[in-house]
């Protein structure tokens with residue numbers, strides 16, 4: 001059975017679609033599957049933000065086929081690892097958990113780079129264009145660490 005990883009942000013159109021594409025490209029497809037979701041419901045069924053699609057494309061990743069969906073409680077049963085982009089995502093996801101085992105699946109993604117510091121991936125939605133490149137580079141670093149750990153643990 002493939003190990004399942006979920007990336008979560010607020011809208012599921014800017015940060016988590018990039019995180020999904022970046023991590024999926026670093027993992028062997030037959031052992032792992034990566035998905036993303038938002039805690040909010042505004043963008044259910046939407047494609048990623050065109051700035052996220054363009055940033056991914058500049059790094060040879062195609063995230064254009066992804067469709068937005070909302071995080072829900074059954075994701076705790078389906079996924080082995082849940083990475084959230086910021087503290088408010090963390091609080092929103094944890095509020096839906098039923099038990100400690102489910103809570104332990106949830107990690108703030110930049111704690112991979114800065115352990116215990118709870119640093120946010122800044123939401124680039126209302127920001128400047130280079131916000132997306134900044135998000136890409138943070139996520140690329142964090143996902144390299146995550147991929148190394150997952151590959152050594154699960155393959």
Ligand code: 4NP
Nearest residue numbers: 009010011012013014015125
């Ligand atoms: P994301 O960014 O959480 O990185 O996808 C956002 C996109 C849209 C909204 C909020 C955050 N929104 O409020 O529509």
